[in-house]
Amino acid sequence: MAKQILIKPIISEKSELLSESLNQYSFIVNTKANKVEIRKAIEDMYNVSVDSVNTAIMPSKSKNRNTRSGLLRGRKSAYKKAMVTLAEGDTIDFFGEL
DSSP: OOOOOHHHHHHHHHHHHHHHHHHHEEEEOOOTTTHHHHHHHHHHHHOEEEEEEEEEOOOEEEEEEEETTTTEEEOOEEEEEEEEEOOTTOOOSOOOOO
């Protein structure tokens, strides 16, 4: 592939609740990827059928940290998030056998 589409899944309490109740899974994806490319990448990687893909571009945030030498300023970079709804009966197991 010319570009890496799926970067990593989002593992949080909210995403776990969505996956249990609505069969939705969240991923951080490449900012230049569109919904069709995201759908194909998830179907190829996890062998599931995707019903719908919703995307959102999360804005960057400025962060401050206090240290001994003073205040350090930085930024948390922006990213694109994809919420994927799977077909009925399909699931994705991120953890395998732990």
